[in-house]
Amino acid sequence: MPGSVARLPRQVRDELSRRLRRSRRAFREEDVQVVEGPLLKRAVGASALGNCMEWFDFGVYSYLAATLGKVFFPDASPAAQVISSFATFAAAFVVRPLGGLVFGPLGDRVGRQKVLATTMIMMAIGTFSIGLIPSYATIGVAAPILLLLARMVQGFSTGGEYGGATTFVAEYSPDRRRGFLSSWLDFGTFVGYALGSALVTVLNLLLTDAQMLDWGWRLPFLIAGPLGVIGLYMRLKLEESPAFQQQLDEHEKGMAEQSAGGEFKTIVRDHWRPLLVCMGLVLLYNVTNYMITGYLPTYQTETLNRSSGFSDVLVLIGMVWIVLLITFLGRLSDRVGRRPLYAVGAAAMIVLAVPGFLLLKADGTWAPVAGVLLLSTLLACFAAPSAATLPALFPTAVRYAAMAIGFNFAVAAFGGTTPLFAEALVNATGNDMMPAYYLMAAGVIGLVTVRFLPESAQVPLNGSQPMVGSRREQRELITTSKDLYSFSEERSKVL
Secondary structure (H helix, E strand, O other), rough: OOOHHHHOOOOHHHHHHHHHHHHOOOOHHHEEEEHHHHHHHHHHHHHHHHHHHEEEEEEEEEEEEHHHHHOOOOOOHHHHHHHHHHHHHHHHHHHHHHHHHHHHOOOHHHHHHHHHHHHHHHHHHHHHHHHHHHHHHOOOOOOHHHHHHHHHHHHHOOOOOHHHHHHHHHHHHHHHHHHHOOOOOOHHHHHHHHHHHHHHHHHHOOHEEEEEHHHOHHHHHHHHHHHHHHHHHHHHOOOOOHHHOOOOOOOHHHHHOOOOOOHHHHHHHHHHHHHHHHHHHHHHHHHHHHHHHHHHHHHHHHHHOOOOOHHHHHHHHHHHHHHHHHHHHHHHHHOOHHHHHHHHHHHHHHHHHHHHHHHHHOOOOOHHHHHHHHHHHHHHHHHHHHHHHHHHHHOOHHHHHHHHHHHHHHHHHHHHOOHHHHHHHHHHOEEEEOHHHHHHHHHHHHHHHHHHOOOOOOOOOOOOOOEEEOOHHHHHHHHHHHHHHHHHHHHHOOO
């Protein structure tokens, strides 16, 4: 076996061999797509900014859950206020699949860039409008109804956001660096969450409880307006992804031009296995994600009776830790593979969820910090490879729609409901370790899912040309393809 071929990871060698057999020749220059550096940076930056903005709102809402319960549900008991606030939070996730069903097929037909610009402005409008809603004391029951409507606008737009952003970045990224570059998308996620939570933490320190209830809670939501304008400007300047522009053959073009209902049937009929794998990985990632980011602030204040300042800072430390880890783990996934990272993380979740919560519950400062860092490290293991792994499960012609459907149905059913279910389980059982058991169950499901996950590290996307980051890499891949094709031909003659 030639040295250039022997150095290829097995999954890359198998995929390239399949493509060479189909074309009956080695790659030529026109067969390998070179991604220009400036375009790649703009694509990654604009996509990450959208996630940053989405999770800025999420961090704000999570940290303000108790305050929003008092503003919009003042007649309820403290526990009912929190549950009502989380129920409104979860309502946005109920409409996310609907947004995915609309925006996903649309992104496969008209392009990723146009849909991502639309979801950005809708998300900004939904978040900004929350800051303008009068309180229950001012307009009565209309206040929580308006809050619910604003959250549903956010949820509908988010239904097309993450699936589209991951698809866009994955289709722009060179094959060898897709894990690293795609991890910047979730880097934006946790930067947004950290900024939102940091802002609420500062407001809680500077303002009195009365001021926060009166007007302070509005400020973080109102910031979404200017952020949305900036994000929209960046996304309107993007070019369409190379993979969408290619649409390699007439079969794929035909699929891209069919109706949304027809595409949904095609995905469920022809791609149900990768769809289930996608949903299993999304469950693992998002149950962990929403447990830590959405539920822990309230868990500490309402269940462990800690001060909001300590609780806010504790979770913020975890978010900063994830920001520091995530691109390193994304780069690691390019080298060792996506499957090992998911598998180790899921197994560790099963073993370490209970110790993590025991540390979190302990008195003092350093034990809770260690608990948050432990849980945050597990979350980083799922967040880092997700944006590169999930789009690789589907071909270009249905990638956006399949991602939107699989991701949003799983998030709606298991992710966004995690804070609500965790709080309800703690209240129903009186056992404050229920969140840890919930995480363990997610870890078991994730470990089973990884068993059926194909390795996609450094592998060209299904339906796309091989992607490289420079002319030098293009020449190297062409040379390697010649060696691989010759080796395959000689081996077939021997056999």
